[in-house]
Amino acid sequence: MNETMLQRLDRYARSLVPFSMTVVLVLLTMVPMPIPSYALIVPMLSMISVYYWVIHRPGLLPPAAVFVIGLIQDLLSGAPLGVYPVVLLLVYGVAYSQRRFFFAKSFLIVWWGFLLISFVAVLVNWALHSLLLGALISSPAAVFQFLVTVALYPPVSWVLRRLQQVVPRPAEILVANVPGP
């Protein structure tokens, strides 16, 4: 009894890894770096994380968690409230609907998918900011931010893949693959 309780706690803790890891990535993007113009092109690490977990372990990062992550990012970065939840939920929604396509595909295809989805997400991010600030923002930095984010996908996803070994394999993925009666 005692042991199963511990096991259950352990499983809960490990299933929280995708959420907590994404929050850590949000915090990391806030750390000031002594790199020229870094604050302007700071990579959207949370987007990488959301995309990664939705494709590899969709059950462990529910939309509500994605919403909360986006809210944290808005609150800390000073962006208008609600922008990042929309952007991250967009990434979540598109990646979730296409996850069967990405299933067991090569890394390059997954990366290509990230490029496309994050491009749309960056556009939406720009449009929402422009709308809420009441001005068309011309921002070449946004293009660089997009490129930096795409370029950082391989190393960040490598780290996340290492972490994925800790995360419990949810039963629902097994169930979903069993053909119905």
Place this chain on the structure above:
Amino acid sequence: MNYDKEGLIRRLAVPLKGLVQRFTFLSLVLAAFGLMLLGKADTLMEQRLRTVAADVIAPVLGVLSQPVDFIDGVLGQLRELAALRSENERLRQEVERLSAWHSVARQLEAENNSLHELLNLNPTPRHGFISARVIADGGGPFVRSVLLNVGTGDGVAKGQPAVNGDGLVGRVTESGRRSARLLLVTDLNSRIPVVIESTRLHAILAGDNSNQPQLVFLPDEGKVPVGARVVTSGFGNALPPGLPIGVIVSVRGRTARLRTFVKWNRLEYVRLIDFSGKDEPSDAGGAERAAP
């Protein structure tokens, strides 16, 4: 029979689950849009939310930014070590040059004081300073603001300007108990009354999220000189006059661009200027300007 029932439940449950998931997803997206509207309509609530979040996270961010500062410091020291000789020579020359300026400044200060006395001018009040460390700077391309590790507990209040050794950095827009948000002068929402030092032309410094903010509302008369220094004018009494901001690098029509003195990628510490008794000088300033 039993198998049938189970099959039925499964056949119903799967699409139902999908529906529920889709419903939650859509309602979350709607909630996010609702937040945007709410943030626009009720800025006070938004600010309160932000300050609470920043207060909670500030200690974590303070710790996270420590190693970066440390490594940067070590690298900086190594670089300085390499350039020690030439730096020493340069500083020696600068001291010579500045000591001449120092005596000039002393003379001018004495002269200025005696003239002030003659005119019976209101003295500019002395200000206090609050030193703060920048702990978060991740706004991305659309927002230029940073978080500081000081708050109302340290005497920080909304509206206080922040300077570093180079010049004006920005103004406090929100202040929590132990954290504060600083809107940089380069942000799209930043508007600062300034004056061109050599020609005394007044203008507004407007950020546009790039590293080089714009001067707008320049008056028609007078030429805008490239290379001239721009400082705060102190109009509206939101900022003390004379804080250096930058030099003009390009002029196009009635707008000009500034290269700021502050280096935006090296923003580690700032000093917040604490004006206490802010209302009284405001009246005095008005009277001063109205007087012939």
